[in-house]
Amino acid sequence: MADIALHHVAKRFGEVEAVKDLSLTIAEGEFLVILGPSGAGKTTTLRLVAGLERPDRGSIAIGGHDVTRLPPAARDVAFVFQQYSLYPHMSVYDNLAFPLRSPAHRAPEDEIRRRVTTVAEKLRIAKKLDNRATQLSGGEMQRVAIGRALVRDPQIYLMDEPLSSLDAKLRADLRVELKRIQMELGATVLYVTHDQVEAMTMATRIGVLNEGELLQLGSPREVYEQPNSVYVAARLGMPQINLLPADLVPGLSLPSGVSTVGVRTEHLVISEPGGDHLPARVHRVEHLGDQTHVHLDFNGLNLVTLAGPHRSFAHEERVGLRLIEPLYFDGEGRRIEASPA
Amino acid sequence: MAEIRVERLHKAFQGFVAVQDSNFVIEDRSFFVMLGPSGCGKTTTLRMIAGLELPTDGRILLDGEDVTFKRAAERDIAFVFQLFALYPHMNVAQNIGFPLKCEGVARAEVRQRVEETARLLRIEALLDRKVSKLSGGDRQRVALGRAIIRRPKAFMMDEPLGALDAEFRRLMCEELRDLHDRIGATTVYVTHDQLEAMSMADRIAVMNHGVVEQIGEPQEIYDRPATMFVADFIGSPPMNFLPFEGSLRRGERSVGYYDARIEVPEIHEDFSGGALTLGVRPEHVALSDSASIRGRVFAVEYLGTNQIVTIDIDRAKLKARLPARTAARVGETVGVSFRAPKVVIFNATTGRATRSALFEGANRG
Numbered sequence: 081m082a083d084i085a086l087h088h089v090a091k092r093f094g095e096v097e098a099v100k101d102l103s104l105t106i107a108e109g110e111f112l113v114i115l116g117p118s119g120a121g122k123t124t125t126l127r128l129v130a131g132l133e134r135p136d137r138g139s140i141a142i143g144g145h146d147v148t149r150l151p152p153a154a155r156d157v158a159f160v161f162q163q164y165s166l167y168p169h170m171s172v173y174d175n176l177a178f179p180l181r182s183p184a185h186r187a188p189e190d191e192i193r194r195r196v197t198t199v200a201e202k203l204r205i206a207k208k209l210d211n212r213a214t215q216l217s218g219g220e221m222q223r224v225a226i227g228r229a230l231v232r233d234p235q236i237y238l239m240d241e242p243l244s245s246l247d248a249k250l251r252a253d254l255r256v257e258l259k260r261i262q263m264e265l266g267a268t269v270l271y272v273t274h275d276q277v278e279a280m281t282m283a284t285r286i287g288v289l290n291e292g293e294l295l296q297l298g299s300p301r302e303v304y305e306q307p308n309s310v311y312v313a314a315r316l317g318m319p320q321i322n323l324l325p326a327d328l329v330p331g332l333s334l335p336s337g338v339s340t341v342g343v344r345t346e347h348l349v350i351s352e353p354g355g356d357h358l359p360a361r362v363h364r365v366e367h368l369g370d371q372t373h374v375h376l377d378f379n380g381l382n383l384v385t386l387a388g389p390h391r392s393f394a395h396e397e398r399v400g401l402r403l404i405e406p407l408y409f410d411g412e413g414r415r416i417e418a419s420p421a
Numbered sequence: 422m423a424e425i426r427v428e429r430l431h432k433a434f435q436g437f438v439a440v441q442d443s444n445f446v447i448e449d450r451s452f453f454v455m456l457g458p459s460g461c462g463k464t465t466t467l468r469m470i471a472g473l474e475l476p477t478d479g480r481i482l483l484d485g486e487d488v489t490f491k492r493a494a495e496r497d498i499a500f501v502f503q504l505f506a507l508y509p510h511m512n513v514a515q516n517i518g519f520p521l522k523c524e525g526v527a528r529a530e531v532r533q534r535v536e537e538t539a540r541l542l543r544i545e546a547l548l549d550r551k552v553s554k555l556s557g558g559d560r561q562r563v564a565l566g567r568a569i570i571r572r573p574k575a576f577m578m579d580e581p582l583g584a585l586d587a588e589f590r591r592l593m594c595e596e597l598r599d600l601h602d603r604i605g606a607t608t609v610y611v612t613h614d615q616l617e618a619m620s621m622a623d624r625i626a627v628m629n630h631g632v633v634e635q636i637g638e639p640q641e642i643y644d645r646p647a648t649m650f651v652a653d654f655i656g657s658p659p660m661n662f663l664p665f666e667g668s669l670r671r672g673e674r675s676v677g678y679y680d681a682r683i684e685v686p687e688i689h690e691d692f693s694g695g696a697l698t699l700g701v702r703p704e705h706v707a708l709s710d711s712a713s714i715r716g717r718v719f720a721v722e723y724l725g726t727n728q729i730v731t732i733d734i735d736r737a738k739l740k741a742r743l744p745a746r747t748a749a750r751v752g753e754t755v756g757v758s759f760r761a762p763k764v765v766i767f768n769a770t771t772g773r774a775t776r777s778a779l780f781e782g783a784n785r786g
Contacts, residue, residue: 248614252658256720256731263751275587281722281729301745304725317725319591346726364598366620369643369656370704370742373620375595386726389640 081268082143082235083108084129089138091124098124100292102138106236107284109266111259115279115315116289122272125289126238129270131155143235153184158234162241164225166213173209175224176200179232199230202261219250226258230265237262239271243278255281276316280304288312310413313342319373319384321407322348328379329358335408335416342407348385349402350374357400362393376401423484423574423607424449425470430479432465432631439465441631443479448623450605452598456618456654457628463611464579466628470609471577472496483574499573501581507552507563514539514548517566524571538570541603557585561593565600575607582617594620615655619643627651643702645780646765649772652700658729658740660700664769665736668694676766679736681713684761686778696769703729705760706741708749712756721749732757 084106091099099121106112114122127133129140131152139148147155158179166175176196180187187195200206203223208216213224222242229237243251243258259282262269273279279286280300288295288303288311296303296312307313313321322343326334329341351357360378365387372387378401385401393399408416425447432440440462447453455463468474470481472493481489488496507516518535526534539545542562547555552563568576581597582590598621601608612618618625619639626636627650635647646652652660665678669692675682676699683699708730716734723745730749732739739757743749766775774780 248657249659256722259720277724280724300723300725304723344726364595364602367638367640367643368616368619369640370702389644 081108081266083110083268084236084270085141086125086129087139087141089125089128089135089140091121091128091133091135097292099128099135102292102294104287104294104297106268106270108268110284111262111267111269111271111282112285112287113279113283114270114272114287114289115274115276116272117274119291120289121292122274122289123240124292126159126240126270126272129236130157130159130238156235158229158232158237160226160229160237160239160242162244164221164242164245166221166224168212168214170213171209172200172205172211172213172216172224175213176209176227176231179228185232195231195233199227202230202264203227203257218246219254222246222254223257226261230261236268236270239269241273241275242271244273244275251278258282276318280316288315290315306415307342307407308415310340310342310409313407313409313415317344319345321345322381322383322385324378324381324383328381329403332403332406335418337410338408338416339411340409340413341403342409343403344405344407345373345384345386347404347406348383349404350385350387351400351402353398353400355400357402360399360401362395362397362399365393424482425453425575425607425609426480426482426485427466427470428480428482430466430469430481431477432462432469432474433477438631440469440476443633445626445633445636447607447609449607451623452601452608452610452621454610454612454618454622454625455628456612456615456625458613458654461628462631463628467577467579467609467611471498471500473500497574499568499571499576501565501568501576501578507560507567509551509553511552512548513544513550513552513555513563513566516552516563517548517570520567520571534570535566538566541569542566542600557589558593562596565597569600569604569606573606575609578608578610580612581610583612590614590617591620597621616657619655627654629654644763645774646700647774649698649700649767649769652765652767652774656702658703658742660702660765661706661737661739662767663699663701663737663739665697665699666695667697668692669697669766669775674761678714683714683759683764685764685766686762688766689776689778689781692768692775697775698767698769699759700765700767700774701739701759702763703740703742705763706732706739707758707760708741708743708747709756709758712758714758715754715756718749718751718753718755721751 086102086104089099089102116122128135131150139146142155173196177192180192200209205220205223243254283300285297285299286303287297296308304316324341326338326341353359358378360376363377364375366373372389374385374387376383408418410416427443427445430440430443457463469476472491480487514535517538518531521531539548544562547559582593594617622639625639625642627634629650635642635651643655667676669688671688671691673688675684714734716732718730719733720731722729727742728745730741730743768775
């Protein structure tokens, strides 16, 4: 395994600056997730590391070696795509063995058998080795695709939304499995996705990318609890963070320069009306089983908060809202640290 | 507006039973969701209510009137398929007004009702726009407008949000439900997405293999699943299952799970012995040093508001929903306990929940 270092990397396609001056180090054994919407530059970043694109500026090193000018085959990276492309006429075993039989590797057959069996057990598809690839379920096919990357034992793994074509339950299972395998192997993984749950649950660190720019890099907890901008705050968290214009919350003593106050749903607490609580009206209650989302109307703003599953509200009930640990942002959307009182 | 009554509804396609003896009532003005995996019979049921499919047996009553063999056009129901099907050469107002124009409604009235509909959907400002210039959300609102302008007795919706990405789907769910609250038309909505069902429905019918397994309010179904299928289909992550062999005695408040005793709601039926399964929702699993059931932390998934911790207890892998602050490290050994009043005991052979104090409390607040 190896680390990856991107140093001031930039890539432009015609008018579009896909990646802007990106500097990023992925430590050996780290699971780094780049999170961003489509068009953010995530896939381009991955392709730059793989060698499928050449950067306009900057350099890329893998395991301390500058690979900026090296072709993909010379970089020893394994790429897992969103669309698993297995060979339909081959068995699962032959699909897994394929990379090891390529001219670049040419491993002896007993070595191949050992590695394919080990990987199949890790991925829990050992019983399916003799099946045709077409006889597998979607989840099993994606496991084989991941397995094809694992058998090669490359220096780094690059993964481009490998779970996004699977249904919700399967995705949840494979998230846990992928993370477990990565930890067992101590593998270095660079993973891109638009799915915040994948980022939060699997990443050692998350890089939030938008319009080719890395906005914040940190552990899931740091990025969620200490976002550096309104954009990052709104990108993570379901339901989304509540954003209130500062002039609507006169009761709070705000640091100077605050234009937006952000309150996570779990930090907006329903209390008695009156006092210095924000007056709001219950608009709709969603019972989702494990928790209840309460939609509130506050000065024409729609706010969302959480309540216990068995709390009931009258239609249009008037309540007071208490803010815990609010986050402050300036007019540019940058975070302002609350000064200690 | 309408109440829809489905009685002993049955549909077979050349020996394959798509819908088996369904009975339910959809109350006037309610939002009713039929939920289940693909092939469970939910769409077939919807199509029979709409008149697009004839039942093999049974009756469908619309406001008390038997419409079982009436043609779709005679039922005064609007069917909303995957949205987005708009006429690109017409503007927004023409698209919305099209169904009325087809019925030969006078132009002045069409215009008035288009305006009313646009107000309801909050797209008054868009009426003169070309539909090709609209955002995805606005196109969807226009498609809805075309369905509601006829003011039908009821709406049938078949996975209308299926093609959208997750975040946009959440937004449209809210809008659809809001719209329903404003116009109050009886709505029957089909989906395979449990979160969509939970967030929108007044009542949910969970279907599997052509059979309605349970009907009830979302929270009711979540808290008191009638079958293991329902318990597993609803909730993310789903209910934890712990299979074991044992017997049940009326009046007891615990069961033997291997060498541990697990507290449960008071048992209300006798079971002489056999395969049973305990069902526990992830939020009713807690870490407890003194607990006799012990396991190893297998995975920790931080979600911001809380975290999902997977614990391997040898015989099963349990998922616990814990506060984000609770310390849990992969590999460490922990004890687990369950919130006794919420535990469900299933007969593993039939898949049905056994009777207990948990279920006696049903529908009594």
